[in-house]
Every structure is written in C-alpha cells, then in structure tokens.
Amino acid sequence: MIDVSRLRLEPGEARAVEVPIALPVITIGGVDYTGPAAPAIARVDLTRLRAGLLLRLRLSTAIIGPCHRCLEEAVVPVTIDASEYQAEHPEPGAESEEVCDYLEGDDLDAATWGADAIVLAMPLKILCRADCAGLCPSCGTNLNERPCQCPPPAADDRWGPLRDLVTGED
Ligand SMILES: [Zn+2]
Ligand SMILES: [Zn+2]
Structure with a gap:
C-alpha cells in the first residue's frame, strides 16, 4: 500500500516508488499457474498534475506452469506497463476515465493493481516455446x-x- 499523501507531491512533481508484487495462483481449465518464488518488484510512478494524479505501474515477471502442448514446465515472461488517472474532482458519470479503482482515499493498493495487471496480460496459451x-x-x-x-x-x-x-x- 502506498500512502500518496505522505509523498507530498506538488503539481508538476513526480515520485517513483518500488512495490513487491506477489502473483496470485491463476487457475485456467483446472491447471494452476503462478509466478517466480521471489515477488517481482514493480515500479510505480506518481505524478501530481494540476487537476489530478497520474499513476503508472511497470513490472517484469514471468508466469510459470505446464506448457499447453507438452505439459513440461513453461516460463513465460510478462511485461506490464499500466496507467491510471485519479482526478481531483472527478466528473460524475465519467468514472472509468477519472477514477483509479486501486486508490482508496490516499492509499494506493499497488499490489492488487499489479496482480490484476498480470492476470490481464496472461497469454491465452502458455507454451514452453513458440514452436513446441x-x-x-x-x-x-x-x-x-x-x-x-x-x-x-x-x-x-x-x-x-x-x-x-x-x-x-x-
Ligand atoms: Zn511445450
Ligand atoms: Zn506417437
């Protein structure tokens, strides 16, 4: 959890924070996929704009599990580059654009954001290599x-x- 207020960002200021992200076990068709044993370190860039807060999360990790074709262990690299925006005074009805779902007051739940982003980036078929x-x-x-x-x-x-x-x- 990142307490955004503690960063005391003035408009135009930016700060980078590192957050460990543990990949949840993702079950697809009864098969479990997970990440490396050591949590990946995400870099979160927070930029205070005049009317809101710009958030960017970057992360490189891997998804590990049985290959879709040969069932041997496959390690698939995953790179995340996700952005969110939180308006100071979001317009009613414009929620998805101006509200960051991972921000609760001043607390940014970067761990959940990172884990969700990894699930979204999960390839449809996990293969040990493209030509397996x-x-x-x-x-x-x-x-x-x-x-x-x-x-x-x-x-x-x-x-x-x-x-x-x-x-x-x-
Ligand atoms: Zn394979
Ligand atoms: Zn045969």
Missing part, C-alpha cells in the same frame, strides 16, 4: 525430445472426401 511440438496424440511421446513411429495424425483425413472427388475414386 507437443505430445503425440496416439502414444504420448514428447515430440520435442524424439519423434515417434505413429502414422500421421488422422486430422489429415478431412481432405479425403475432397481427394476422392478430384480423382474420381469412390
């Missing part, structure tokens, strides 16, 4: 380690009827 070959659907061999002897996947057969059409076979 995955597991063979027939025998379960990790194809990153060695090829297996299984015939090519049956998925290719969807072209079968088309091929028959073209060659006139029945």
Whole structure:
C-alpha cells in the first residue's frame, strides 16, 4: 500500500516508488499457474498534475506452469506497463476515465493493481516455446525430445472426401 499523501507531491512533481508484487495462483481449465518464488518488484510512478494524479505501474515477471502442448514446465515472461488517472474532482458519470479503482482515499493498493495487471496480460496459451511440438496424440511421446513411429495424425483425413472427388475414386 502506498500512502500518496505522505509523498507530498506538488503539481508538476513526480515520485517513483518500488512495490513487491506477489502473483496470485491463476487457475485456467483446472491447471494452476503462478509466478517466480521471489515477488517481482514493480515500479510505480506518481505524478501530481494540476487537476489530478497520474499513476503508472511497470513490472517484469514471468508466469510459470505446464506448457499447453507438452505439459513440461513453461516460463513465460510478462511485461506490464499500466496507467491510471485519479482526478481531483472527478466528473460524475465519467468514472472509468477519472477514477483509479486501486486508490482508496490516499492509499494506493499497488499490489492488487499489479496482480490484476498480470492476470490481464496472461497469454491465452502458455507454451514452453513458440514452436513446441507437443505430445503425440496416439502414444504420448514428447515430440520435442524424439519423434515417434505413429502414422500421421488422422486430422489429415478431412481432405479425403475432397481427394476422392478430384480423382474420381469412390
Ligand atoms: Zn511445450
Ligand atoms: Zn506417437
């Protein structure tokens, strides 16, 4: 928690504060993903403007969990650069633009902000590497380690009827 009032920022002044961010366990499809054991350190820049407070949170960390294709541990780097703004006198009805959800009075809950930002930045598919070959659907061999002897996947057969059409076979 950052007590903004203690920074005593005058209009035009800025201050950077470092905050440790612990990544929550994120469960996707029954699989748990988490961050590195040591909490990541976020840098929060607070700038007092004439009519409000500008907040920027930057953070580099990683998401760790099983690879979507081969189930081996994957470490996916995540970089956050998020901004919020809190107007001194927010206009009613303009809430999302002028009110920072993580600011409660003078207390900025940077830890929750950082954790939320990491969840939002989570890639749709966690892969150990972009070209991960995955597991063979027939025998379960990790194809990153060695090829297996299984015939090519049956998925290719969807072209079968088309091929028959073209060659006139029945
Ligand atoms: Zn993989
Ligand atoms: Zn196989």
